[in-house]
Amino acid sequence: MTTYQVDGFEFAGIAAGIKKRGGLDLGLIAARGGAKVAGVFTQNLVRAAPVTLCHQRVQAGEARAVLVNSGNANACTGEPGLQAARDTTQVVASALGVDPAQVLPCSTGVIGQLLPTQRIAEHAAALVQALSPEADAFSEAILTTDRFPKVVSTTFDTTLGPARLLGIAKGAGMIHPQLMDGLPQATMLSYLLTDAQAPSEALRRALIAASKHTFDACSVDGDTSTNDTVLLLASGRRGEPRAGALEAALDEVCRELARLMARDGEGAEHSVDITVTGLASDAEARQVATVISTSLLVKTALFGRDPNWGRLLAAAGRAGVPFDPARARIQIGEALVCDQGMATGGDAEARATAVMQAEHYGITVSLGDGPGRFTYTTCDLGHGYVDVNAGYRS
Template structure:
């Protein structure tokens, strides 16, 4: 029987400070897309063509910028990323596609590059055509604002219902050089794989071929952005792009440097994913759901996902209720074979279910105390197999309803 090889993790330190990344400039401004005047237009520009890889929503309803960016990213090279918030430009037909292309053409003309080298991304309300002329009018100011120190402005300009900008940065060694990996994301609601209303942008001065970048990005996305859920809804606009300038040297497939870059990408995206869940609309708690003991990782992932997305589990977390019955019931409907009589559930370091039976009220009371914390782990063991997986989720309470009931107003 095939087994999964477990390798020792590479230690990577991550900061929330947006360090400059050689070969890139960033900017964020208020162009007038949002009625409240907050920043709403952002840009990343590479000094020269760089390798690029992207992953996009798997929702069959895909916004105009997703369709354009997916097609252009196939070339494996790009020069810029143009992002707007306040308007998703989804379900807008040919007019939406034309508007997306119009904005990238305007920015490309001012930068002196091909429009096909500009990848678009949008986030906001679905159903309204992107106000292209507003973006065109703001493009000169946007380009003038470009700076190697522009990461913080970029992060603020892509926010919608986010309570804070989401930034994660790491530095690694590539040969004798120090390379930086900077990730910036937005997301607070409509969060569910594959990805969610998540826009994520990662730039690094490590270099790699487009093919290797695609491999590294997919491997980093699966345990991070594709293992989180706030509300079970997958957006029309999900986009994560990775660009690599190569200013700090090039990594080769299978090398030690490639493994280090992979680890850095995973840590940076993991930090961003956790920040997104922590910022879940109305959320008060972040729960890491760990499932182990199944036949393989896929089975464990299915169970973890089902528990993490259960409204009954999530509302129990909001109420600080150690309701193990909801957890076990969610596991049982995940479509995975296991023996319920071998189930064990732990909240933090407190075991509340053993042998498929409750340990007792005192254990549940101690677990309820743990559930008052801002972050905690719920571990579900369902056998002796090697399969294991995790998901990040949050509680679901009345504030989520309040935010989303009034989103368009």
């Protein structure tokens, strides 16, 4: 893995005995000099304790650390769960020498089991001692069923030269957006770190805008987590972003992280961009793209590399959005497999089958000549998903 650094942040990842199968499971991001912060969180009514506490603490707009454990979600754990989130951030805050209110907690793993706070307390000093400018161990410590760490980096212009935006995410299952009143919802743990300078309100606006078309437009299994959290922190070591520069960088990094999560979907072999065009509005196109992207029959056909366009069209037809099926055109890669709502023949399907061998490809479903357009990222669903989820807790 390439090593990425971003000025003003240190990282650590260690094994604290939280995961049943062992391995790195406790991570820390430290911004000892302080950072402005913004966050978006799951809209699931069942919110894990760390989400509640993290959401509260983010309101202050400043943070000095993010404490993440994998292997245990600390969700459905009631008041003892909240206390566990407070206690573990307290003990790490002491080791770091910062105010506990500036330590943001995140958890991911099994639901309904109490967090082993004692193990985290015992490892707090080692965790702080492990801090370094390199994010490698941290990016591994936050993983659960993920097969690979997800780290993306870019640069953008500020008033004082180039700044970096580093994105680190985990997410492979229980991943699906659920928009409420236009507010985006984070669908994974994702940390976006920049050395640029920006007030927390600007960070919040930029984060919401970017999430809506990236994190909120990807799905592995349609299940929205109790623990989804996206945090954007700015250390302020560089200048203020040039107009639109931070937004563009966020869009790029969040889009790639979302694609990596779909690519790493539990058991998945492909990530697929489903683009719906020709509807009356982007919102309608989004609705249809979401239904297609979460259709089990579509996802199993993607797994089987079967250009079964009838399933794509049937899924579109149940999305509750008006269109004329007789005008439908479906392209898999460049292969036009359906025109005017009907099959185009075996040659196009053979070309589509070839496209569907790729790790990443696109499908375009055109349903009219309206201006509405949206792209949603999904993955195939096969035996690996069943294997991971039929016995996750055992």
